[in-house]
Amino acid sequence: MELQVKYRGKTQTVKTEKDRITAGELLKLMGLSPEYAFVVKNGELASEDEPVSPEDELKVVNAISGG
Numbered sequence: 001m002e003l004q005v006k007y008r009g010k011t012q013t014v015k016t017e018k019d020r021i022t023a024g025e026l027l028k029l030m031g032l033s034p035e036y037a038f039v040v041k042n043g044e045l046a047s048e049d050e051p052v053s054p055e056d057e058l059k060v061v062n063a064i065s066g067g
Contacts, residue, residue: 001015001016001017001018001019001020001021001053001054002014002015002054003015003016003021003026003052003053003054003056003058004054004058005026005030005058005059005060006058006059006060007030007059007060008062012030014026014029014030016029020051020053021051021052022048022049022050022051022052023038023039023041023046023047023048023049023050023051023052024048024049026039026052026058026060027039027048027060030060032060032062034048035063036062036063037060037061037062037063038060038061038063039052039058039059039060040058040059040060040061041056041057041058042056042057043057
């Protein structure tokens with residue numbers, strides 16, 4: 001399966017052998033931690049266990065914290 005993911009202003013293709021993956025697995029495939037990044041699926045925040053598919057509009061956003 002191939003997913004098109006927008007990350008840092010660029011579209012990336014993420015490939016996996018699995019037929020189904022979750023938002024959390026997508027982050028891991030991209031080398032990102034769910035503690036520091038999150039997935040927006042079709043304009044809404046996706047939980048880590050929410051399935052994602054090639055038909056979804058996917059965006060990965062880094063979490064920003066400050067003090």
